[in-house]
Amino acid sequence: MRMVLLGPPGSDKGEFATKVADKYNLVLLSIAGMLSDAVKERLEAGIQAQAYLERGQYVPDEILFEVMRHRLSRPDVKTGFLLVGFPRSTAQADSLDEMLEKNGMALDLALHLDVEDEILLERLEGRRTCISCGIRYNIFTNPPLVDGVCDVCGGRVGRGADSNEVVISNRLRAYEQQIHTLASYYLLHEKLREIPGGGNPKDVTRLLFKTIDEWSAAELDEKTKALMDKVEAVTDTAEVEEKVVEEKPEVEAKKAPAKKKAPVKKKAPVKKKAPVKKKAPVKKKAPVKKKAPVKKKAPVKKKAPVKKKAPVKKKAPVKKKAPAKKKVAAKKKTAKKGGKKK
Ligand code: ZN
Numbered sequence: 001m002r003m004v005l006l007g008p009p010g011s012d013k014g015e016f017a018t019k020v021a022d023k024y025n026l027v028l029l030s031i032a033g034m035l036s037d038a039v040k041e042r043l044e045a046g047i048q049a050q051a052y053l054e055r056g057q058y059v060p061d062e063i064l065f066e067v068m069r070h071r072l073s074r075p076d077v078k079t080g081f082l083l084v085g086f087p088r089s090t091a092q093a094d095s096l097d098e099m100l101e102k103n104g105m106a107l108d109l110a111l112h113l114d115v116e117d118e119i120l121l122e123r124l125e126g127r128r129t130c131i132s133c134g135i136r137y138n139i140f141t142n143p144p145l146v147d148g149v150c151d152v153c154g155g156r157v158g159r160g161a162d163s164n165e166v167v168i169s170n171r172l173r174a175y176e177q178q179i180h181t182l183a184s185y186y187l188l189h190e191k192l193r194e195i196p197g198g199g200n201p202k203d204v205t206r207l208l209f210k211t212i213d214e215w216s217a218a219e220l221d222e223k224t225k226a227l228m229d230k231v232e233a234v235t236d237t238a239e240v241e242e243k244v245v246e247e248k249p250e251v252e253a254k255k256a257p258a259k260k261k262a263p264v265k266k267k268a269p270v271k272k273k274a275p276v277k278k279k280a281p282v283k284k285k286a287p288v289k290k291k292a293p294v295k296k297k298a299p300v301k302k303k304a305p306v307k308k309k310a311p312v313k314k315k316a317p318v319k320k321k322a323p324a325k326k327k328v329a330a331k332k333k334t335a336k337k338g339g340k341k342k
Contacts, residue, residue, distance in 0.1 A: 001026060001080040001212070002105055004087070004096075006182065007113030008175045009168075010120040011197050016113065017084040019205050024212065027081040029071065031064065038067045045070065065095055072103065088178055090185045097189070109215055110186035111208065112179065113197030117172060124168045130155045 001024055007013035014030070021028040035053070038046025045066035049059045071077070087093040100106055126140040132155025137144050144151050148158070186192035193211045197204050 001109075001216070002100065002107050003081075003109040003111055003212075004083045004107065005111045005113070006085065006179060007197060008115055008120055008179070009171050010123040011113040011115045012123075012201070013084055013113055015201070016197075016205060016208060017082055020111075020208055020212070021082045023209060024082075025079065027077050027079075029077075029081050029083045031086050034067050034071045035059070035064075038070065043067065043070055061092060061095065064092075065099065068096075069099060072099070072105070077105070087182065090181050093182060093185045107191060108219075109193055109212070110182075110191045111193050111195055111211065112183060112186075113204070114194050115197040119198045120172060121168065124163060124172075125165060127160065127163050128157045129160055130157050132156070 003020075003026070005013055005017050005020065007016075017028055017030075020026065035046060035049050039050050040046075045063050049063050049067060052059045052063070072081075087096050097107060122140055123138065126138040128137040128139055128144075129135070130137070130150035130153065133150060133153045135150060135152055137157055144157050148156060150157050183192055183194075193215070195204065195207050195211055199207075
């Protein structure tokens, strides 16, 4: 099983991801984790990424994907993975699909935790952290016993720099725009599953498992059906072939040797009767059966605005990569120039 788990800041997607990965035996992947591994391994792309992060800049997609490609080439992901918090744009989703499909590891599902804004605001604005031991509190849902004092170590419990209201609402707004187009993308590809993520964690976990189990069951059904169709097709063909052989035993006999060396003279009699035509229509029929059930899949609902986004599919990924390269190059140049001047 290969899945991505998306969710807004404050949806606790990391914690849910751990539960899903444990239950389904998936390798848990996050961009932060892959980048830090790549840095430790002294991977070229990892070192480049680190330089961007140290300057407080976004890591360009090109480098991100190089790091990911490296990680996904390890054998442990062959049995399945869960990628958390990525992709963040349709361009990234497109590149990710391309990369995965090229490696025969197409994505199965895109799970999205859908949480109401009020709940997110409460969670994010209520977040407090002990500056000594790092334990997290929430003044609304899980406050320390004494206001501002850590239960565990007695350290000061305060707001992180990133948890003021303006920063929070900006993050939420940015996410909303992001997920809007991403959800359309995965909806088009029939991979999107929306999970109401605002309830208590146990319920959300159960919903996640249920969604994945339903997908698995449907997938198994499809595979079984496809297999049955194949068996049927093979049986049909065999029956017809038998008939053909019975009806035209001479022709069949002549055909075989003709293929070996085929002296031109022997071919001539075959042309007169041309029984080959009888076989052709049978073969055409068989594969057609398979396709029908596949389309019924998508039990996706919700989100009316999605229809507007139809053109998403058109995007040619190659074109997008080009400007990214230019940017990187440009940044490097400016960096070099700056260095020389100093
Ligand atoms: Zn503490």
